[in-house]
Amino acid sequence: MQIKSGRELILATKPFAKEIPWKSWYFTLSTLAILMAFFAGIYFLNNPLLRIACSIGAGLTMVRMFVIYHDHQHHTILHRSLPADVLFKLYGIFILAPTSIWKRSHDYHHNHNSKLFSASIGSYPIMTKQKFMQSSKAEQRSYLFVRHPLTILFGYLTMFVYGMCVRSFLSAPKRHWDSLVALVVHFTIGVLIFVYLGWFTWLLAAVIPFLVAFMIGAYLFYAQHNFPGVTFREKDEWCYEEAAMSSSSYMVMNPFWKWVTANIGYHHIHHINSRIPFYRLPEVMSSIPQLQKAKTTTLNPADIIACFRLKVWDPSTNSMVGVK
Numbered sequence: 499m500q501i502k503s504g505r506e507l508i509l510a511t512k513p514f515a516k517e518i519p520w521k522s523w524y525f526t527l528s529t530l531a532i533l534m535a536f537f538a539g540i541y542f543l544n545n546p547l548l549r550i551a552c553s554i555g556a557g558l559t560m561v562r563m564f565v566i567y568h569d570h571q572h573h574t575i576l577h578r579s580l581p582a583d584v585l586f587k588l589y590g591i592f593i594l595a596p597t598s599i600w601k602r603s604h605d606y607h608h609n610h611n612s613k614l615f616s617a618s619i620g621s622y623p624i625m626t627k628q629k630f631m632q633s634s635k636a637e638q639r640s641y642l643f644v645r646h647p648l649t650i651l652f653g654y655l656t657m658f659v660y661g662m663c664v665r666s667f668l669s670a671p672k673r674h675w676d677s678l679v680a681l682v683v684h685f686t687i688g689v690l691i692f693v694y695l696g697w698f699t700w701l702l703a704a705v706i707p708f709l710v711a712f713m714i715g716a717y718l719f720y721a722q723h724n725f726p727g728v729t730f731r732e733k734d735e736w737c738y739e740e741a742a743m744s745s746s747s748y749m750v751m752n753p754f755w756k757w758v759t760a761n762i763g764y765h766h767i768h769h770i771n772s773r774i775p776f777y778r779l780p781e782v783m784s785s786i787p788q789l790q791k792a793k794t795t796t797l798n799p800a801d802i803i804a805c806f807r808l809k810v811w812d813p814s815t816n817s818m819v820g821v822k
Contacts, residue, residue: 504739514782515773522575526566533559540702553702557710558758564593565760571601572772594658596676599666612730612745622720627812647806653716654708721805722747722765725795730811742769748792766792
């Protein structure tokens with residue numbers, strides 16, 4: 499039977515929205531073990547080049563573990579497991595995306611993906627070309643700063659230290675107390691490493707992995723919904739299913755990057771049904787032909803540059819364009 503679109507497409511994904519518990523635990527614990535092994539290499543190996551390689555490897559593995567954490571926050575894997583809850587709460591603090599702010603902002607993003615004029619909670623702000631031109635110079639600079647490649651490159655400071663932790667705690671201290679805990683833990687450990695193990699170990703253990711992980715994470719957040727061909731809609735014209743297919747990319751990746759990102763490149767499917775475990779997303783793609791017609795981007799430099807050139811939504815051309 500041919501699946502048409504909309505609700506029928508969502509219903510077609512429901513059989514895949516069931517986790518396989520042993521797989522969820524296997525991928526969680528094996529990824530955590532690899533991450534711990536890389537950090538052990540940073541601390542205990544003598545060869546500087548191997549230590550640098552472990553530092554970069556730790557950053558890449560942190561991305562994978564973050565996506566697994568993200569699945570748990572969607573109640574997609576290991577829901578109602580007390581050991582998993584404890585593990586992922588601790589990982590949220592470690593990764594500077596505590597559960598209170600991450601789940602609230604990310605759930606909002608899923609419910610309002612690609613809506614024009616909605617709050618930019620959990621995603622990058624979008625202005626129409628007309629609104630941008632009518633904004634003050636200060637407002638334009640602020641808008642472009644948030645979407646600037648350097649802001650994304652240093653997502654460690656801009657998106658996670660400030661956005662996820664500092665801003666959330668200052669806005670609602672009682673609700674986001676764990677954001678303060680994350681900041682205190684993160685910087686206390688960093689200072690202790692610097693004082694007792696020296697600047698080089700501090701650089702490899704407390705700086706580079708977070709720079710690498712958050713740079714990749716911030717770019718994925720950006721390019722999954724800011725790519726050539728993306729569409730945005732007014733609130734009255736918005737449709738959940740269309741937003742998933744027209745405003746969420748399928749990021750084509752090789753096996754290495756699929757492992758690092760835990761299949762988050764199948765982002766259109768994730769937005770169709772966020773209850774599908776990350777390890778089942780390729781299975782869904784191959785089983786449902788309509789999902790193979792997704793809008794695509796890649797991690798190739800040309801595609802990255804093309805995504806960064808997109809600044810504002812132009813309703814007259816129904817496309818994202820630059821500001822010049």
